[in-house]
Amino acid sequence: MPVIEVRNLRKLYRAKPAVADVSFTVAKGEIFGILGPNGAGKTTTVECVTGLRRPDSGTVRVLGLDPRRDGRRLREKVGVQLQQCELPGRLTVREALELYASFYDDPADPARLIRRWGLTEKRDTPFGKLSGGQKQRLSIALALVGGPDIVVLDELTTGLDPQARRAAWKMIEEIREDGVTIILVTHFLDEAERLCDRIAVVSDGRIAALDSPRGLVARSGNGMSLRFRTPVPVPDGLLTGLPEVREVRRRGDQIAVAGGDDVVQAVVGTLTRHQIRLHDLMVERPTLEDAFVALTGRTFED
Amino acid sequence: MRALRRLTLTELKLFLRAPESVFFVPGLPLLLVTVFGVILDPGDAPDRLRGPLMDYFPAMVLSLTLAILSILIMPSTLVGYREKGILRRMATTPVGPDLVLVAQTLVSAMMAVATLVLVTVLGTVAFGWSTPGDVAGVAVAFLLAVSALLAVGLFIASISTSGGMATGIGLFVFFPSLFLSGVAMPAEAMPPNLASAGEFTPLGAAMRGLRDSWTGSFPETSHLLTLAVLTCVFGAAAVKLFRWE
Numbered sequence: 001m002p003v004i005e006v007r008n009l010r011k012l013y014r015a016k017p018a019v020a021d022v023s024f025t026v027a028k029g030e031i032f033g034i035l036g037p038n039g040a041g042k043t044t045t046v047e048c049v050t051g052l053r054r055p056d057s058g059t060v061r062v063l064g065l066d067p068r069r070d071g072r073r074l075r076e077k078v079g080v081q082l083q084q085c086e087l088p089g090r091l092t093v094r095e096a097l098e099l100y101a102s103f104y105d106d107p108a109d110p111a112r113l114i115r116r117w118g119l120t121e122k123r124d125t126p127f128g129k130l131s132g133g134q135k136q137r138l139s140i141a142l143a144l145v146g147g148p149d150i151v152v153l154d155e156l157t158t159g160l161d162p163q164a165r166r167a168a169w170k171m172i173e174e175i176r177e178d179g180v181t182i183i184l185v186t187h188f189l190d191e192a193e194r195l196c197d198r199i200a201v202v203s204d205g206r207i208a209a210l211d212s213p214r215g216l217v218a219r220s221g222n223g224m225s226l227r228f229r230t231p232v233p234v235p236d237g238l239l240t241g242l243p244e245v246r247e248v249r250r251r252g253d254q255i256a257v258a259g260g261d262d263v264v265q266a267v268v269g270t271l272t273r274h275q276i277r278l279h280d281l282m283v284e285r286p287t288l289e290d291a292f293v294a295l296t297g298r299t300f301e302d
Numbered sequence: 303m304r305a306l307r308r309l310t311l312t313e314l315k316l317f318l319r320a321p322e323s324v325f326f327v328p329g330l331p332l333l334l335v336t337v338f339g340v341i342l343d344p345g346d347a348p349d350r351l352r353g354p355l356m357d358y359f360p361a362m363v364l365s366l367t368l369a370i371l372s373i374l375i376m377p378s379t380l381v382g383y384r385e386k387g388i389l390r391r392m393a394t395t396p397v398g399p400d401l402v403l404v405a406q407t408l409v410s411a412m413m414a415v416a417t418l419v420l421v422t423v424l425g426t427v428a429f430g431w432s433t434p435g436d437v438a439g440v441a442v443a444f445l446l447a448v449s450a451l452l453a454v455g456l457f458i459a460s461i462s463t464s465g466g467m468a469t470g471i472g473l474f475v476f477f478p479s480l481f482l483s484g485v486a487m488p489a490e491a492m493p494p495n496l497a498s499a500g501e502f503t504p505l506g507a508a509m510r511g512l513r514d515s516w517t518g519s520f521p522e523t524s525h526l527l528t529l530a531v532l533t534c535v536f537g538a539a540a541v542k543l544f545r546w547e
Contacts, residue, residue, distance in 0.1 A: 050394055052390070052393055052394065072396050072398075075394060075395055075396045076396050078394075080391075080394035082387060082390060082391055082394065084387055085386070085387035085388070085390065085391045086386040086387060086388065087386075087388060087391075088316050088383070088386075088388065090316055090319045090320065091312065091316060095312060095315070098308070099308055099309060099312050100395065102304050102305045102307075102308035102309070103305050103395040103396055103397045104395070104396060105396070142391075146395070146396075
């Protein structure tokens with residue numbers, strides 16, 4: 001039984017579709033990624049899921065509730081971390097958590113959240129004096145203060161340094177260990193690949209593909225590729241004749257071979273049988289970025 | 303109720319932590335009371351000067367405070383909250399963002415009442431001012447004045463798309479209000495036509511109501527009615543036009 005069900009969601013801004021047609025379901029306990037470049041419709045999609053916006057058409061059910069009709073009940077159970085959201089600069093960490101705790105019927109203990117997210121030393125520090133990483137931890141703690149079943153994290157790691165990003169990833173995994181379902185909105189491929197069970201690739205207000213990170217890569221059909229040098233020339237036709245090989249390119253004494261998933265085995269095996277040694281072997285698995293380009297027909301930065 | 307109590311308390315703390323707002327409320331009115339209290343000391347000042355000024359001054363200080371609080375401070379705070387995404391963040395919680403408006407209005411009203419008390423106590427205890435002549439009249443006029451001016455403030459917040467715009471509109475409303483209302487100079491020193499037109503502005507009606515009741519007569523119905531109507535008109539417009547993001 002899915003905790004989130006979105007069917008044929010559509011939302012227009014000034015007659016232009018921000019979300020054209022989006023459908024997906026999220027299972028309990030999953031980390032579900034919504035991935036796409038800026039302006040693809042990711043944020044609008046989650047805003048409809050959390051009831052911040054009213055869809056023009058389509059249906060949304062979250063924990064069996066309609067976000068527009070049962071908004072209040074739903075918000076008791078869905079914690080949200082918003083992109084670019086601040087708190088009053090002079091509000092301290094502890095005050096912020098105690099304030100937000102008072103908004104919920106059955107809140108988590110603010111003191112425990114402060115300890116758990118490493119904010120003990122900063123509990124009396126005003127929001128305006130926190131570092132980026134500390135603000136992020138507070139914003140996660142605030143999303144969890146209602147004791148939610150679902151947490152929406154929108155561009156959690158944007159603007160963080162690499163170390164703070166890795167720390168945030170660890171936090172996300174910890175949240176999931178508590179059995180909380182997570183919607184992760186991101187435009188970082190490495191983040192989605194590393195954390196998500198499934199990823200909806202959004203492009204131009206539509207879902208271009210929906211699968212596990214591995215599945216997306218496999219589905220894009222790019223296979224594997226390898227590069228190497230050999231001390232002696234490789235006869236023409238030796239590699240191109242193999243069924244696993246799709247393409248062979250030579251640049252100087254370097255040979256690059258691309259093919260299906262078994263191409264590495266095939267090439268290495270054949271060369272070994274011909275007693276040709278390989279130097280500087282490099283194997284490349286296509287990345288999610290390659291998959292994204294293949295699936296949407298555009299580069300990720302567009 | 304628990305959420306509203308906690309939010310109002312938090313907003314009150316934030317107000318008191320901001321030097322830029324505490325300087326004006328309650329700082330400025332207390333400063334004015336002290337300065338004029340010294341100048342108009344009963345021992346030195348001739349009665350001919352003291353009499354008319356004392357009859358004008360308490361109402362002037364209170365009206366000025368209400369104008370600063372509701373036209374300058376509150377709108378820019380609320381619009382700042384909107385710009386920072388604080389209202390949107392509130393919209394994702396069970397209580398919703400309208401509670402921030404309620405809390406802000408309550409905090410402004412509390413600061414206004416605190417100023418009323420502080421000004422009265424300081425004036426009478428330290429400088430021998432007369433206590434309010436018609437206490438019930440002052441209470442009614444003050445409450446209606448607070449609600450009318452806060453409604454104007456909410457309206458300014460609702461039509462401003464940025465903090466800068468809220469400050470700009472606030473100043474644009476603030477200074478003409480001071481001159482039209484008989485706050486910047488006593489109404490009897492103004493051209494009669496201008497003075498009677500000013501009676502129907504929010505600050506003008508507030509000023510007249512407070513002046514009358516401070517000197518001992520219950521405020522005129524037309525002034526109280528003006529404040530009540532302005533509260534409804536600007537309040538309703540603000541509720542209709544307010545944008546959460």
